[in-house]
Amino acid sequence: MSHRILLLPGDGIGPEIVAQGRRVLEALRDNHGLDCELDTAPIGGAGYDAAGQPLPEETLAKAQAADAVLLGAVGGPRYDELPREVRPERGLLAIRAELGLFGNLRPAMLYPQLADASALRPEVVAGLDLLIVRELTGGIYFGEPRGVRELPSGERQGYDTEVYSESEIERIARLAFAAAERRQGRLCSVDKANVLESSGLWREVVERVAADYPQIELSHMYVDNAAMQLVRAPKQFDVIVTGNMFGDILSDCAAQLTGSIGMLPSASLDERGKGLYEPVHGSAPDIAGQDKANPLATILSVAMLLRYSLGKSEHAERVERAVGQVLEEGLRTADLQGGSRVVGTVEMGEAVVGRL
Ligand code: NAD
Ligand code: IPM
Numbered sequence: 001m002s003h004r005i006l007l008l009p010g011d012g013i014g015p016e017i018v019a020q021g022r023r024v025l026e027a028l029r030d031n032h033g034l035d036c037e038l039d040t041a042p043i044g045g046a047g048y049d050a051a052g053q054p055l056p057e058e059t060l061a062k063a064q065a066a067d068a069v070l071l072g073a074v075g076g077p078r079y080d081e082l083p084r085e086v087r088p089e090r091g092l093l094a095i096r097a098e099l100g101l102f103g104n105l106r107p108a109m110l111y112p113q114l115a116d117a118s119a120l121r122p123e124v125v126a127g128l129d130l131l132i133v134r135e136l137t138g139g140i141y142f143g144e145p146r147g148v149r150e151l152p153s154g155e156r157q158g159y160d161t162e163v164y165s166e167s168e169i170e171r172i173a174r175l176a177f178a179a180a181e182r183r184q185g186r187l188c189s190v191d192k193a194n195v196l197e198s199s200g201l202w203r204e205v206v207e208r209v210a211a212d213y214p215q216i217e218l219s220h221m222y223v224d225n226a227a228m229q230l231v232r233a234p235k236q237f238d239v240i241v242t243g244n245m246f247g248d249i250l251s252d253c254a255a256q257l258t259g260s261i262g263m264l265p266s267a268s269l270d271e272r273g274k275g276l277y278e279p280v281h282g283s284a285p286d287i288a289g290q291d292k293a294n295p296l297a298t299i300l301s302v303a304m305l306l307r308y309s310l311g312k313s314e315h316a317e318r319v320e321r322a323v324g325q326v327l328e329e330g331l332r333t334a335d336l337q338g339g340s341r342v343v344g345t346v347e348m349g350e351a352v353v354g355r356l
């Protein structure tokens, strides 16, 4: 059976890094028996330019029909003054919501070859392997009411609403407990239960779900402390489960532990395991179009796609091994410290393809 994979390059460095992800898929197809068909569609600013919407209807229809989606990044200064409902970021939020991608897996693992690339001392990060499970279709990103209103004084007030229902908390908690079962058996739920009502309910529901996973060691941590602990002693964590906004912030923080945000892949999954895969970083307008972007987060997202949506774990391991090998050989994009040779986006992609 041929797997249909939809590529959504997006904006900024998105097209450059997705081009390298595409080459990896094509090489697996041509040389390693991966049966796949690739298609492309615009999203984000590119969607707005092509069809006046950050998530064109045709793009959504193709994504719904595909077995898996690979996305680059969206957004950029050209689009920052647009009305909020047509901004590129809204296209990303809309595709997550439309496809029901509530479960965002953001693994942060340190390639041993990059121990000296982290901003932290090698002994603090050596062997780092943690997984952030971020709730992706709820919380303050989607809560109503939201808007900007005028107060009686004439002053304007902006507001958003943090909301979580029991069923939303329960399904992300189950996903995280199941992930912890396959790993080291430790789950840390991160919230702000000392202040927020929604976090109080979050903690209560996570505790309730824990009864079904007696073998998992569950702990709770406030988000401010969690940010500090991630930088102080990141190896204390196995799996972290948290809400949409806390997960967004903590995953960029965890990214830097691994040497660069250009290294972090992610998978966003629906109830049945269908998924959208994308690097954790954004469209990096400051380096777009210069062949400087690190394509490895995207290539590692391809590995997650192969493993989770296509069930091709051998192909996934082949990709991950190839990435390890190019790092071992000393190749580095400019965002990574160390190594013996700085290469551009295209050369890094070529090198990975050459080691598959
Ligand atoms: P960003 O992640 O795009 O960039 C932050 C910094 O990291 C920049 O200095 C950038 O050059 C660097 N960087 C990011 N990815 C890199 C890579 N692959 N290789 C080398 N360096 C890399 O975050 P930002 O600057 O806050 O946001 C820029 C735009 O991207 C905004 O429009 C934002 O909304 C959007 N954004 C999109 C996504 C997404 O599509 N998933 C994620 C985050 C931000
Ligand atoms: C991410 C990004 C997005 C988010 C933005 C661009 C909507 O920062 O994927 O981490 O906040 O979820």
Ligand code: MN
Residues within 6 Å of the ligand: 248, 249, 252, 280
């Ligand atoms: Mn983010």
